[in-house]
Amino acid sequence: xxxxxxxxxxxxxxxxxxxxxxxxxxxxxxxxxxxxxxxxxxxxxxxxxxxxxxxxxxxxxxxxxxxxxxxxxxxxxxxxxxxxxxxxxxxxxxxxxxxxxxxxxxxxxxxxxxxxxxxxxxxxxxxxxxxxxxxxxxxxxxxxxxxxxxxxxxxxxxxxxxxxxxxxxxxxxxxxxxxxxxxxxxxxxxxxxxxxxxxxxxxxxxxxxxxxxxxxxxxxxxxxxxxxxxxxxxxxxxxxxxxxxxxxxxxxxxxxxxxxxxxxxxxxxxxxxxxxxxxxxxxxxxxxxxxxxxxxxxxxxxxxxxxxxxxxxxxxxxxxxxxxxxxxxxxxxxxxxxxxxxxxxxxxxxxxxxxxxxxxxxxxxxxxxxxxxxxxxxxxxxxxxxxxxxxxxxxxxxxxxxxxxxxxxxxxxxxxxxxxxxxxxxxxxxxxxxxxxxxxxxxxxxxxxxxxxxxxxxxxxxxxxxxxxxxxxxxxxxxxxxxxxxxxxxxxxxxxxxxxxxxxxxxxxxxxxxxxxxxxxxxxxxxxxxxxxxxxxxxxxxxxxxxxxxxxxxxxxxxxxxxxxxxxxxxxxxxxxxxxxxxxxxxxxxxxxxxxxxxxxxxxxxxxxxxxxx
Numbered sequence: 001x002x003x004x005x006x007x008x009x010x011x012x013x014x015x016x017x018x019x020x021x022x023x024x025x026x027x028x029x030x031x032x033x034x035x036x037x038x039x040x041x042x043x044x045x046x047x048x049x050x051x052x053x054x055x056x057x058x059x060x061x062x063x064x065x066x067x068x069x070x071x072x073x074x075x076x077x078x079x080x081x082x083x084x085x086x087x088x089x090x091x092x093x094x095x096x097x098x099x100x101x102x103x104x105x106x107x108x109x110x111x112x113x114x115x116x117x118x119x120x121x122x123x124x125x126x127x128x129x130x131x132x133x134x135x136x137x138x139x140x141x142x143x144x145x146x147x148x149x150x151x152x153x154x155x156x157x158x159x160x161x162x163x164x165x166x167x168x169x170x171x172x173x174x175x176x177x178x179x180x181x182x183x184x185x186x187x188x189x190x191x192x193x194x195x196x197x198x199x200x201x202x203x204x205x206x207x208x209x210x211x212x213x214x215x216x217x218x219x220x221x222x223x224x225x226x227x228x229x230x231x232x233x234x235x236x237x238x239x240x241x242x243x244x245x246x247x248x249x250x251x252x253x254x255x256x257x258x259x260x261x262x263x264x265x266x267x268x269x270x271x272x273x274x275x276x277x278x279x280x281x282x283x284x285x286x287x288x289x290x291x292x293x294x295x296x297x298x299x300x301x302x303x304x305x306x307x308x309x310x311x312x313x314x315x316x317x318x319x320x321x322x323x324x325x326x327x328x329x330x331x332x333x334x335x336x337x338x339x340x341x342x343x344x345x346x347x348x349x350x351x352x353x354x355x356x357x358x359x360x361x362x363x364x365x366x367x368x369x370x371x372x373x374x375x376x377x378x379x380x381x382x383x384x385x386x387x388x389x390x391x392x393x394x395x396x397x398x399x400x401x402x403x404x405x406x407x408x409x410x411x412x413x414x415x416x417x418x419x420x421x422x423x424x425x426x427x428x429x430x431x432x433x434x435x436x437x438x439x440x441x442x443x444x445x446x447x448x449x450x451x452x453x454x455x456x457x458x459x460x461x462x463x464x465x466x467x468x469x470x471x472x473x474x475x476x477x478x479x480x481x482x483x484x485x486x487x488x489x490x491x492x493x494x495x496x497x498x499x500x501x502x503x504x505x506x507x508x509x510x511x512x513x514x515x516x517x518x519x520x521x522x523x524x525x526x527x528x529x530x531x532x533x534x535x536x537x538x539x540x541x542x543x544x545x546x547x548x549x550x551x552x553x554x555x556x557x558x559x560x561x562x563x564x565x566x567x568x569x570x571x572x573x574x575x576x577x578x579x580x581x582x583x584x585x586x587x588x589x590x591x592x593x594x595x596x597x598x599x600x601x602x603x604x605x606x607x608x609x610x611x612x613x614x
Contacts, residue, residue, distance in 0.1 A: 003318070004317075005318075008307065009378045017300065020241060020300060040059060043094065046090040059123070148227070158186050163216070202222070218266065228246040301466060307462050308462040312456075327410075331416045364393055367392070368390075369389060373385070382465055427449040443456070447483075452491075453488045
């Protein structure tokens with residue numbers, strides 16, 4: 001691992017950093033840019049016999065008919081663009097200047113761009129459908145300016161009250177294209193959502209008086225694909241600058257236009273009480289523009305952006321060789337029977353495993369200290385040193401316990417050296433093969449494989465370093481996906497415990513070439529046997545007090561008599577063995593007191609089955 005860390009540091013020195021100054025976009029020198037005039041000059045109406053919905057009055061008549069559309073002009077087709085209003089079929093786009101500007105807005109507005117009026121926003125939506133390929137085919141496409149513009153259609157109002165009727169009357173008196181997009185007034189929002197059609201709805205406007213009385217309650221609902229996603233918090237470690245640029249969708253979707261238009265209509269038609277109106281700004285008297293929020297100076301570190309994806313893979317694979325060698329040395333000790341020899345001489349299993357783990361834990365701690373110092377001084381100067389140290393140390397300890405656990409499954413060191421690296425590599429694959437956006441519940445299961453939480457932790461640390469580094473206050477961050485740093489450290493500790501328990505269990509139940517093994521359910525069997533042994537000892541002690549012990553088997557066909565031996569002023573020792581149906585009873589008896597006898601008398605009786613007598 002130390003070699004890989006040094007390689008990453010050398011690569012980081014070869015990649016340059018770019019410094020960017022901060023920028024503020026709201027200044028008195030900036031002018032508000034409007035596209036309203038460009039939109040109307042780039043469109044025309046191609047039906048000279050009608051003026052349905054006011055389109056011809058707003059756009060002007062085209063100098064051509066639908067049968068002779070010139071090159072460069074595009075007219076709307078009802079079959080392709082899903083426009084239900086008959087008047088909209090005659091809309092033509094003759095210029096590309098606005099479309100070019102709209103293509104630039106996909107990168108965001110860096111100047112103060114004014115909000116479009118209601119009629120201009122409706123025309124822009126029609127133009128987008130004509131020039132940008134009709135409505136979006138998939139409403140779950142990635143959010144962009146073009147998607148926001150093309151998600152248009154009917155505008156519905158709720159509930160069916162006098163207040164809503166007055167607002168609609170004011171809108172019709174103020175704008176010419178209200179009836180072009182008006183979809184009707186309904187009692188509830190659910191009534192609208194049950195009948196709207198995909199790709200043909202602009203939004204729902206709900207105007208209601210609050211329960212407390214006075215004022216007005218206004219709610220604008222648009223398609224989720226047309227506006228930025230405001231339900232997800234941005235991670236703190238994202239790079240500075242003007243990213244992402246989805247804020248422009250508030251302008252392109254018409255949300256801000258609807259907000260300003262409806263506020264003006266509510267204030268001008270008497271829906272709001274005079275007291276409320278006196279304290280509420282009149283929006284039609286000021287120029288409203290949209291600009292992005294400014295940002296502070298930042299440094300773009302290209303290496304950290306790339307290393308966030310590659311460095312975790314390299315550092316996880318850097319432990320392939322240590323895992324293989326530790327497991328191999330465990331098995332070599334079994335092959336040489338050194339462990340059995342030390343056990344015969346009285347060494348306990350606790351001391352045996354503690355000696356191994358202590359040695360490798362000391363090596364892991366030293367490695368963690370060196371790696372943390374190197375990374376803190378070079379690649380991660382903003383992160384906490386002890387946090388780097390504890391991450392690498394816990395993972396190193398986890399690999400040691402993992403190696404010891406895998407070693408209990410093998411009896412050949414050569415096989416171990418070949419198979420264990422493959423097993424470790426297979427355990428590391430999920431952390432890099434699973435795509436982003438995978439369900440969060442998958443990672444707690446995969447975190448039982450120690451390379452997974454380690455790789456997630458490294459990605460977080462490199463990501464935080466892009467901004468200003470990771471500290472202890474970031475351990476419980478709610479914006480980190482798929483887990484925060486606190487979860488990473490918790491899973492690394494949990495993995496060490498699990499591997500230790502499995503190591504001790506496999507060591508006594510897995511069959512091996514030398515030594516005895518236990519039954520896989522030995523824990524339960526031990527409890528049962530202990531209970532039976534206690535009962536047998538109680539029953540045997542009670543019977544021995546009332547009768548003599550038969551030393552020879554009653555079922556033997558070779559000897560039909562019993563030999564009874566009484567103890568006389570001494571101790572007797574008995575042993576009974578059973579090997580392949582051969583019963584051996586041995587009795588050592590002291591017929592005289594120990595002070596009067598120097599050599600004990602031994603009696604041995606061998607009982608064999610009748611069929612084995614030659």
